[in-house]
Amino acid sequence: MSAHLEVDRLRVASRDGVLVHDVSFAVRPGVPLTLLGESGSGKSLVVQAIMGTLPAELAASGRIALDGRDLPGLPEAERRTLWGRRIALLPQEPWLALDPTMRVLGQVAEVYRHVRGRPAGDSRAEGRARLAGLGLADAVHRYPFQLSGGMCQRVALAIARAADADLLLADEPTKGLDAALRDGVAAGLRGEADRGRSLITITHDVTVARVLGGEVGVMLDGRLVEYGPAAEVLARPRHDYTRRLLAAEPVAWPGRDRPVPGDPVIRGAGIAKTFGGRTVLDGVDVEVRAGEVVAVLGPSGSGKSTLGNILLGLVPADAGEVRRGPGLAPLRFQKVYQDPPGAFAPQRTLRRALADVGRRHGVAWEVFEGLMRRFRLGPGLLDRRPGQLSGGELQRFALARVLALNPAFLFADEPTSRLDPITQREVADLLHELAGERRLGVLLVTHEAAMAANLAHRVLALEPAAAG
Amino acid sequence: MAGILRPLAGRAVQALTVALLVGLVSFALMHALPGDPAMRIAASRYGPDLMTAEAAERVRAELGLDRPMPVQLAEWVGRLATFDLGRSLVTGAPVAEELEIQLGASLWLAGAALALSMALGLPAGLLAGMRAGRLPDHLALAAAVLLRALPVFVTGLVLIIVFAVWLGWLPAAGFGGWRDLLLPGLTLAFGLAALSSRVTRDATAAVLAAPYVAFARTKGLPERLVVLRHGVRNAAIPVVAVLGLQLVYLVEGMVVVESLFAYPGIGHALVHAIIARDVPMVQGTALAMGLTFVLVNAVVDLLCAALDPRQVAR
Numbered sequence: 001m002s003a004h005l006e007v008d009r010l011r012v013a014s015r016d017g018v019l020v021h022d023v024s025f026a027v028r029p030g031v032p033l034t035l036l037g038e039s040g041s042g043k044s045l046v047v048q049a050i051m052g053t054l055p056a057e058l059a060a061s062g063r064i065a066l067d068g069r070d071l072p073g074l075p076e077a078e079r080r081t082l083w084g085r086r087i088a089l090l091p092q093e094p095w096l097a098l099d100p101t102m103r104v105l106g107q108v109a110e111v112y113r114h115v116r117g118r119p120a121g122d123s124r125a126e127g128r129a130r131l132a133g134l135g136l137a138d139a140v141h142r143y144p145f146q147l148s149g150g151m152c153q154r155v156a157l158a159i160a161r162a163a164d165a166d167l168l169l170a171d172e173p174t175k176g177l178d179a180a181l182r183d184g185v186a187a188g189l190r191g192e193a194d195r196g197r198s199l200i201t202i203t204h205d206v207t208v209a210r211v212l213g214g215e216v217g218v219m220l221d222g223r224l225v226e227y228g229p230a231a232e233v234l235a236r237p238r239h240d241y242t243r244r245l246l247a248a249e250p251v252a253w254p255g256r257d258r259p260v261p262g263d264p265v266i267r268g269a270g271i272a273k274t275f276g277g278r279t280v281l282d283g284v285d286v287e288v289r290a291g292e293v294v295a296v297l298g299p300s301g302s303g304k305s306t307l308g309n310i311l312l313g314l315v316p317a318d319a320g321e322v323r324r325g326p327g328l329a330p331l332r333f334q335k336v337y338q339d340p341p342g343a344f345a346p347q348r349t350l351r352r353a354l355a356d357v358g359r360r361h362g363v364a365w366e367v368f369e370g371l372m373r374r375f376r377l378g379p380g381l382l383d384r385r386p387g388q389l390s391g392g393e394l395q396r397f398a399l400a401r402v403l404a405l406n407p408a409f410l411f412a413d414e415p416t417s418r419l420d421p422i423t424q425r426e427v428a429d430l431l432h433e434l435a436g437e438r439r440l441g442v443l444l445v446t447h448e449a450a451m452a453a454n455l456a457h458r459v460l461a462l463e464p465a466a467a468g
Numbered sequence: 469m470a471g472i473l474r475p476l477a478g479r480a481v482q483a484l485t486v487a488l489l490v491g492l493v494s495f496a497l498m499h500a501l502p503g504d505p506a507m508r509i510a511a512s513r514y515g516p517d518l519m520t521a522e523a524a525e526r527v528r529a530e531l532g533l534d535r536p537m538p539v540q541l542a543e544w545v546g547r548l549a550t551f552d553l554g555r556s557l558v559t560g561a562p563v564a565e566e567l568e569i570q571l572g573a574s575l576w577l578a579g580a581a582l583a584l585s586m587a588l589g590l591p592a593g594l595l596a597g598m599r600a601g602r603l604p605d606h607l608a609l610a611a612a613v614l615l616r617a618l619p620v621f622v623t624g625l626v627l628i629i630v631f632a633v634w635l636g637w638l639p640a641a642g643f644g645g646w647r648d649l650l651l652p653g654l655t656l657a658f659g660l661a662a663l664s665s666r667v668t669r670d671a672t673a674a675v676l677a678a679p680y681v682a683f684a685r686t687k688g689l690p691e692r693l694v695v696l697r698h699g700v701r702n703a704a705i706p707v708v709a710v711l712g713l714q715l716v717y718l719v720e721g722m723v724v725v726e727s728l729f730a731y732p733g734i735g736h737a738l739v740h741a742i743i744a745r746d747v748p749m750v751q752g753t754a755l756a757m758g759l760t761f762v763l764v765n766a767v768v769d770l771l772c773a774a775l776d777p778r779q780v781a782r
Binding site: 051053080083084085088089091093096097098099100101102110111114115143145156159160162163 | 679687688690693701702776778
């Protein structure tokens with residue numbers, strides 16, 4: 001089992017222009033390659049070109065050779081026979097990539113049955129064994145919607161392994177996972193490479209590249225701007241963009257001066273909450289003062305978001321008390337959401353989104369204009385729809401929309417987890433500045449310990465929920 | 469298991485509510501109609517020529533039509549509790565017996581309409597969904613808009629003119645063999661297929677673009693298995709779910725189509741019962757239609773739960 005992949009002057013173009021410029025690299029068994037870059041840098045297109053799944057309106061040229069055989073020259077039907085057997089793809093956001101109406105075991109076993117041609121009984125036994133090997137023995141008869149994100153990720157890995165392909169392509173394998181799960185997935189991929197597989201991982205997370213080791217390629221605007229051994233690229237970056245990418249990691253952020261907090265704007269005492277027999281919050285005390293950033297840290301399912309929602313009154317608590325600062329109108333308690341595209345109506349322009357808030361709450365348009373200047377959002381963006389903006393731009397619009405209401409307390413629910421590292425840093429800087437400037441009390445929910453340590457006056461760590 | 473039983477219990481409560489409301493509303497509407505019920509009933513029994521004022525008075529006395537309305541309504545509800553729908557005011561036969569024949573005939577027609585609409589709508593929707601945004605999709609949309617916008621009686625008349633009058637292939641009216649079912653069935657099927665083809669189209673396009681279908685392909689399954697194992701079931705969920713709603717159109721259309729094609733079904737019976745002021749028949753017919761509606765929706769619920777495990781868990 002060994003696959004040597006050689007990519008030479010790969011170019012991907014649409015009718016409007018070239019999207020990937022002359023990318024060249026080689027991958028050999030046991031030495032994983034990580035392509036780093038933000039969304040739109042063309043790294044996904046490279047993987048699609050190798051797989052042969054580029055959209056019809058895009059054309060690839062250049063050489064992609066698997067063990068000396070040129071892939072783009074093969075007829076489509078023949079290329080497809082490589083899928084699963086020689087090249088396996090680990091899809092991004094596996095909770096969307098698993099069939100929602102089929103039990104997990106069926107989705108693994110069908111690879112043995114229909115790709116490797118094994119008898120039905122054997123296939124199920126093999127599937128069961130593979131899932132058990134990944135710690136999913138109890139999950140074989142469940143449906144994907146009954147699994148956590150991390151479990152779905154492992155099911156997808158079991159499927160990608162099942163056909164025993166020797167080249168594995170991982171497309172943003174840690175997207176949407178918290179820090180603990182991210183490290184587990186990266187270590188799992190490292191294990192695949194150690195077993196002699198050839199591996200290409202695309203990610204915007206420098207930590208993943210560090211765990212994987214091997215080689216790193218950095219992509220910017222469709223070009224491979226830096227390429228070399230991981231140890232070297234990550235320790236002594238030569239390209240300016242690589243340096244910025246490394247500096248955007250929360251551990252690398254410079255320390256900040258923290259303004260002296262004022263009076264409490266909100267206080268929760270003895271907050272408890274149970275969901276379906278599972279205790280997520282058990283007697284939590286929290287207080288946020290004016291100008292103060294309080295970080296809530298914890299893994300998925302530890303009740304971080306629930307705590308913020310209880311403070312805002314969006315979710316009723318089972319026990320405990322929430323007290324707001326005296327004389328503060330309800331409208332001055334606001335929330336910024338995790339997924340920026342989900343926080344805007346998809347068919348309405350940004351101008352409409354802001355104007356509606358202004359009309360409803362009597363906020364003059366000039367207020368929005370001032371905030372947009374402050375957040376470096378050009379007026380040209382106003383007539384676009386949410387889908388036509390980047391995640392960072394949208395998240396800044398979300399902040400502008402909320403700040404127009406002059407909040408005293410802001411619940412920021414993982415506001416940077418869906419953003420590229422450099423954009424993540426920008427939004428974090430903004431939150432820090434706003435807390436000081438406007439004497440805003442911020443409750444920042446995050447799973448990044450480094451970010452919490454950098455931004456917050458105080459950190460409230462929540463334990464993972466006890467089972468049962 | 470409890471996940472499946474809960475919606476069914478809900479449907480049972482709904483059936484009871486439907487029974488009471490249908491009885492009440494049809495009773496109230498019948499009494500709100502202008503004209504003297506006794507004279508209308510007498511006219512239906514003895515023919516318009518033999519109808520006299522004395523005949524009308526005899527009918528009034530015999531049926532107790534001069535009693536207060538709440539008493540007459542209470543009587544119907546009381547009988548209903550013992551599963552007795554009463555007797556037709558015109559023929560004197562038990563309502564249940566008449567319904568049995570007419571409902572049976574209507575179910576044949578509804579079944580034929582549904583089967584024909586599947587035969588038309590599913591392939592059209594599949595084709596449009598696989599070629600979403602291209603010519604077949606646009607053509608299917610235009611046809612669906614046209615067929616759904618045409619009133620049922622216009623579609624029916626056009627079909628009669630073309631297939632019965634000009635071509636002479638099929639009978640214009642009647643009841644008996646499958647040939648009699650074809651034209652009225654097709655008239656209803658066109659309207660049903662217009663909607664189901666669009667739902668099928670959207671479901672097909674959505675499933676084909678879904679990440680789980682892309683993953684099924686890249687994990688190495690041949691296209692036939694991708695569609696069979698991961699496409700069909702997911703695409704079927706919305707198509708089946710909308711069947712329950714389609715029934716509203718079917719019941720509505722049946723009243724018109726059965727009159728148009730002189731087909732002795734429940735819709736036809738309803739129209740005649742209204743003209744004759746045959747209140748127990750009207751109540752019984754409306755009740756049968758309402759309960760059929762609830763029953764079909766319960767079956768649709770079960771089908772959806774069988775197709776989509778997420779609904780059972782919810």
